[in-house]
Amino acid sequence: MIDLLDSDTNEYETNTGIREELSFSTEIDYSCVHPPEQTSWQLPVLYQFNAQGNEVLWQIGWNMSQLVILFGRCGGALQTDMRSVETNTSGRTLEQQALQEAKFRYKKKYDEGYRPRVDSLMSSLLPKAMLANEYSKDKSKLVFPVIVQPKLDGKRILAHMLDHNNVGLRSRSGKSQCNFQRVRDELAKFFTYLPAGCHLDGELYKHGVRFESLSSIFSKKTEVHPRENELTYYIFDIIVPDRITSLSYLERYTLIVNSFNAMLSDGINPSNIQILQGALATSHEDVKKYHDECVQNLFEGAMLKKLNHGVKSAMMKDSIYKPSRCNNMLKVKNFISEEGIIVEVVQGTGREEGLAIFKLQDVRGNVFPVRPSGTFDQRRVWYENSSRLIGQQYTFRYFELGVNGVPRFPTGITFRNYE
Numbered sequence: 001m002i003d004l005l006d007s008d009t010n011e012y013e014t015n016t017g018i019r020e021e022l023s024f025s026t027e028i029d030y031s032c033v034h035p036p037e038q039t040s041w042q043l044p045v046l047y048q049f050n051a052q053g054n055e056v057l058w059q060i061g062w063n064m065s066q067l068v069i070l071f072g073r074c075g076g077a078l079q080t081d082m083r084s085v086e087t088n089t090s091g092r093t094l095e096q097q098a099l100q101e102a103k104f105r106y107k108k109k110y111d112e113g114y115r116p117r118v119d120s121l122m123s124s125l126l127p128k129a130m131l132a133n134e135y136s137k138d139k140s141k142l143v144f145p146v147i148v149q150p151k152l153d154g155k156r157i158l159a160h161m162l163d164h165n166n167v168g169l170r171s172r173s174g175k176s177q178c179n180f181q182r183v184r185d186e187l188a189k190f191f192t193y194l195p196a197g198c199h200l201d202g203e204l205y206k207h208g209v210r211f212e213s214l215s216s217i218f219s220k221k222t223e224v225h226p227r228e229n230e231l232t233y234y235i236f237d238i239i240v241p242d243r244i245t246s247l248s249y250l251e252r253y254t255l256i257v258n259s260f261n262a263m264l265s266d267g268i269n270p271s272n273i274q275i276l277q278g279a280l281a282t283s284h285e286d287v288k289k290y291h292d293e294c295v296q297n298l299f300e301g302a303m304l305k306k307l308n309h310g311v312k313s314a315m316m317k318d319s320i321y322k323p324s325r326c327n328n329m330l331k332v333k334n335f336i337s338e339e340g341i342i343v344e345v346v347q348g349t350g351r352e353e354g355l356a357i358f359k360l361q362d363v364r365g366n367v368f369p370v371r372p373s374g375t376f377d378q379r380r381v382w383y384e385n386s387s388r389l390i391g392q393q394y395t396f397r398y399f400e401l402g403v404n405g406v407p408r409f410p411t412g413i414t415f416r417n418y419e
Contacts, residue, residue: 040064043106046114047074058109062098069105113174127199127239128323129158129172135304135330137284143308143315147249148290149236149278151301151331154205155218157233160198161191179224180204183233186270193259194238200256201237201321202276206230208298211414212373229272235260236276236303239321248319249305249328291332301333337397338362338407339416340370345386348379356382358394358412364405370396372412392416 042061049055055074060067067085072078085098092100156172167184169177187200194200206214209230217225238252247255260275281287281304291302306328308319322328340360346369348355356379358370372379372394382389393416398407 043102044116046106046109047117048112048114058114060102060105062095062102067098067102067105111173111175126160126170126174127158127241127244127321128174129156129201130237130322130329131172131325132303132329132331133325133327134336135287135332137288140304140327140330142284142304142306143318145280145282146287146307147253147278147305148281148287148332149276149303149305150294150297150299151303151333152203152205152234152276153211153300154203154214154231154234157202157204158239159187159200159202159233161188167191177204177218178221179228180231180233181224182229183231183272186273187233189268190260190263190270190273193263194255195240197241199239199241200235201239202233202235202273204231204233206232215414231272233273234276235273237305237321239323244323245320246316247321248308248316249321250307250319252321253305287332291334295334301331304330304332335397335399336407337395337413339393339395342389342392342394343367345383345389347383352376352379354383355379356386356389358389360394360396360410362407366406368406368410370394370410370412373414374412 040061040063042059045057045059047055047057056072057074057078058069058071060069062068067083069081069083070078071081083101085094085101087094087097090097155177157169157177158172159170160168162168165188167187169180169184171177183204190200191198204214204218214231217228217231220228235256237249238256240247240252240255256275263270279290281290287302287304294300294302306319308315318328320328340362342358343361344359346357346359347353348357348371355376356372358372359367360370361367372382374382395413395416396407396410397413398410400408402408
């Protein structure tokens with residue numbers, strides 16, 4: 001396993017007292033949940049900071065005939081989108097149907113991380129996850145050695161302290177994760193060994209369990225799933241906000257391991273949090289060998305982190321934690337995963353007659369059939385309820401793009417609705 005550490009000391013000040021950190025509400029505030037009929041109205045303005053650090057806004061309202069959506073960059077030219085509303089068999093009036101659809105769109109933006117201004121400013125202080133680009137032996141510029149770790153097919157979770165006893169869990173998109181109290185309790189103890197105000201980055205996962213089974217555990221909002229405590233939170237990175245641009249991955253990993261070992265030395269032995277182990281790779285051949293071993297051991301692939309230890313300061317930027325998709329972290333897979341939009345559900349042929357086949361539209365605008373992952377019974381239910389699936393995001397994987405730009409050999413993985 002990994003052997004990166006040559007020091008028992010921890011240069012970072014740990015925190016053993018009560019933490020005071022900003023948190024933000026996860027309750028949706030509909031200031032206009034019961035607008036008077038026959039009048040126009042607007043729901044509260046929502047704000048978000050985009051990847052460029054600019055504050056953007058979004059608002060939806062009703063002008064007595066159409067839904068009006070206002071969006072764009074604060075201080076810039078705003079755009080307007082008009083959406084017609086039609087009554088249906090629900091028995092709701094046109095105005096009631098408009099409110100229903102407005103609340104649905106409002107909640108969708110809320111789930112994407114948009115907040116009213118005060119909450120938006122607070123949530124923007126919560127770092128976003130660093131996302132990986134694809135590794136390529138020919139295109140990836142690497143300074144060896146690098147660290148390689150198994151690629152887990154679970155749910156990416158960032159954790160931070162809300163106060164001295166409570167830990168907040170959020171997805172990579174910033175949406176709060178419910179339940180997992182045992183993980184929270186163990187993390188609360190671990191945080192006392194880490195710098196105040198830091199955030200942990202990891203994955204909730206159980207090896208050997210299909211992602212479809214795990215996603216049913218993640219999606220529980222109120223009652224606790226009976227298998228929840230079977231999952232482990234594997235920690236593979238840390239964000240120290242006041243040093244985010246100066247800590248290399250070697251330093252961050254050293255900090256995690258030293259702090260975890262200090263906790264173990266104090267007799268605290270958690271059962272549901274672990275440090276994700278890995279190995280050093282000194283060449284592209286080592287990367288491929290490690291990846292193949294991961295696949296043989298039923299992992300999804302491998303992840304590569306740049307160490308850039310001892311290199312020129314100008315190259316240190318390739319090893320810091322970047323809260324966006326970047327080349328500082330690379331995923332090593334023989335296949336490519338993407339999200340597409342379900343635009344149509346058709347039935348299969350032969351023994352799969354009556355079973356759902358999804359027609360997906362990818363980011364390039366291609367539309368193609370994908371056989372979804374699931375039992376025959378589940379796929380039959382999807383086909384019989386196909387109207388409910390249109391517009392949903394679905395994750396699929398493929399080997400490569402064909403000469404016409406369409407994914408070759410696409411296969412379905414799961415709905416991207418567990419966050």
